Amino acid sequence: MPDLSGYRTEGRQLPTGGCRLFSFYDSELFSDIGTVGAFAPATFVGKVMGMRTPLYQAHVDAGAKIVDFGGWDMPLHYGSQIDEHHAVRQSAGIFDVSHMTVVDIFGAEAKAYLQHLLANDVAKLKKPGKGLYSCMLNEQGGVIDDLIVYRRSDENYRVIVNAATRDTDIAWMTEVVKGFSANMVPAKDYAMFAVQGPQAIALAGSLIPASLQADVAVLEPFQAAEADGVFVARTGYTGEDGWELVIPTDLAVSWWNKFISAGIRPCGLGARDTLRLEAAMNLYGQDMSASVSPLVSGLGWTVAWAPADRKFIGRAALEGQREAGIGEKLVGLILRGRGIMRHDQRVTTPAGDGVITSGGFSPSMECSIALARVPVGAGADCQVEIRGKHIDASIVKPPFVRNGKIQIIT
Amino acid sequence: MSEIPEDLKYTEDHEWLRVEEDGLITVGITDHAQGALGELVFVELPEEGQVFNKGDACAVVESVKAASDVYCPLGGLITDVNSNLADEPELVNTNPHEGGWLFRIAPESEDVLETLMDTIAYEEYLSGLED
Numbered sequence A: 001m002p003d004l005s006g007y008r009t010e011g012r013q014l015p016t017g018g019c020r021l022f023s024f025y026d027s028e029l030f031s032d033i034g035t036v037g038a039f040a041p042a043t044f045v046g047k048v049m050g051m052r053t054p055l056y057q058a059h060v061d062a063g064a065k066i067v068d069f070g071g072w073d074m075p076l077h078y079g080s081q082i083d084e085h086h087a088v089r090q091s092a093g094i095f096d097v098s099h100m101t102v103v104d105i106f107g108a109e110a111k112a113y114l115q116h117l118l119a120n121d122v123a124k125l126k127k128p129g130k131g132l133y134s135c136m137l138n139e140q141g142g143v144i145d146d147l148i149v150y151r152r153s154d155e156n157y158r159v160i161v162n163a164a165t166r167d168t169d170i171a172w173m174t175e176v177v178k179g180f181s182a183n184m185v186p187a188k189d190y191a192m193f194a195v196q197g198p199q200a201i202a203l204a205g206s207l208i209p210a211s212l213q214a215d216v217a218v219l220e221p222f223q224a225a226e227a228d229g230v231f232v233a234r235t236g237y238t239g240e241d242g243w244e245l246v247i248p249t250d251l252a253v254s255w256w257n258k259f260i261s262a263g264i265r266p267c268g269l270g271a272r273d274t275l276r277l278e279a280a281m282n283l284y285g286q287d288m289s290a291s292v293s294p295l296v297s298g299l300g301w302t303v304a305w306a307p308a309d310r311k312f313i314g315r316a317a318l319e320g321q322r323e324a325g326i327g328e329k330l331v332g333l334i335l336r337g338r339g340i341m342r343h344d345q346r347v348t349t350p351a352g353d354g355v356i357t358s359g360g361f362s363p364s365m366e367c368s369i370a371l372a373r374v375p376v377g378a379g380a381d382c383q384v385e386i387r388g389k390h391i392d393a394s395i396v397k398p399p400f401v402r403n404g405k406i407q408i409i410t
Numbered sequence B: 001m002s003e004i005p006e007d008l009k010y011t012e013d014h015e016w017l018r019v020e021e022d023g024l025i026t027v028g029i030t031d032h033a034q035g036a037l038g039e040l041v042f043v044e045l046p047e048e049g050q051v052f053n054k055g056d057a058c059a060v061v062e063s064v065k066a067a068s069d070v071y072c073p074l075g076g077l078i079t080d081v082n083s084n085l086a087d088e089p090e091l092v093n094t095n096p097h098e099g100g101w102l103f104r105i106a107p108e109s110e111d112v113l114e115t116l117m118d119t120i121a122y123e124e125y126l127s128g129l130e131d
Helices: A056-061 A081-090 A110-117 A166-177 A200-207 A210-217 A249-261 A269-278 A315-324 B031-037 B111-115 B119-130
Strands: A065-069 A072-077 A093-096 A101-106 A131-137 A143-153 A156-161 A183-186 A190-196 A224-227 A230-233 A242-248 A265-267 A328-335 A346-349 A352-362 A367-375 A381-386 A389-396 B015-019 B025-029 B040-044 B057-063 B067-071 B076-081 B103-107
Touching: A056 A065, A056 A072, A056 A249, A072 A081, A072 A269, A081 A093, A081 A265, A081 A269, A093 A249, A093 A269, A101 A110, A101 A166, A110 A156, A110 A166, A131 A166, A143 A166, A156 A166, A166 A183, A190 A200, A190 A249, A200 A210, A200 A242, A200 A249, A210 A224, A210 A230, A242 A249, A249 A265, A269 A352, A269 A367, A328 A352, A328 A381, A346 A367, A346 A389, A367 A381, A367 A389, B025 B031
Parallel strands: A093 A265
Antiparallel strands: A065 A072, A093 A190, A101 A156, A101 A183, A131 A143, A143 A156, A190 A242, A224 A230, A230 A242, A328 A367, A328 A389, A346 A352, A346 A381, A352 A367, A381 A389, B015 B025, B025 B103, B040 B057, B057 B067, B076 B103
């Protein structure tokens, strides 16, 4: 008898009342609900309506299975998560990601503020429109969140952070900005889409306003263009080409419908998770967290050490870790035996134990894949403990899939 | 709307049971359950000859996004498992009450059957969950 409590379509509430289960936003939904009973029905008191994006009704009308995701009622899939995954790898899909948080930074010291706040260096953004992936660290060097920051002008940046971490992020950013001549303003009244897949730009290109088409046509990866309140960035979370768009709320439904009419398939957060896992893109709360260093989370490349005098928050802690020696690394796993790897399962290697940070089924490879944090000395083989059994797995260099192609020969 | 065949008995944990002519009981998960779990990609079944008590975890169904235990709805000896599911776990999605059965059990006692729901009761139970 499957415990279906993890799949309840309505919001849930802790018995102590009031507090939504924000902290479980990802792992609860997308990782191992196998600890059946952890979310037993008895712990849910009544129905709590989640926050809803401007497209909520469109999702319901399209037959979406709606689930709670970090306090938001979001589409998990519209019938087949696996078909949606393949659509993005082979053609094009569109995701409603309006739950994500957009924060705009203004002021003479906007740049200085972000150089202090972020582990990557916004000085790399040489021209307006360029974007940068970065971690926002605490003083201990743990990851508060991961984000993309865009330079809009010399005194204006746009930061896009996760949905479930919104309150923590804004509180932290508000605290840090006090020392700078800058303002941070959470954006309001927007919708956000991701249009992803090898055909995404070709299918969507003519659907954006004429005033933007020329600029958008020449966007490089991690670059954005904007006009008339429409912001288009050539970024994504799938390993495929495409855009992420921030648009005014009142355009949301009509734009969503016209993208779908153009042949772009609506895709839920389920496919988004399998796509990002195949692309080996970290998921906040699983592959990184406030208590784990980016240096053992496969994110060392996002830390800008130079110039040495840029005192970003967490720098001292990371330097201490580097001097002490980094003992772990984030790797990919491919399961050789039968089963499905899941978040938090133990990995055993001759060099010591590790842990799966994200695991699941790869629709492209038709086997189980995972990201895992293991000792740096781990070799090519390991075992994963799944319900008490040790199953053979191979350690590989991620990503597993990029631009429609499997990257690992199995 | 979930399919709820009339020749089956149902548990509150969304399993169905069918009493076969030879007295064995076939167990699977309901149409409602497979729909809620989503597309299955792996099924771990018990071994023939294993003995379980009522409520023991005896199988695991894994969808793309999550693993869920299946607990034995009544005590007894496993006599048969659906080996087709090793290569075709999706049978549980496409044909939950026939081709997607999980295992057969020789029950210690059939008393439990008296406590299970029929089609109408399970339908009411499901509608209660949606309220």
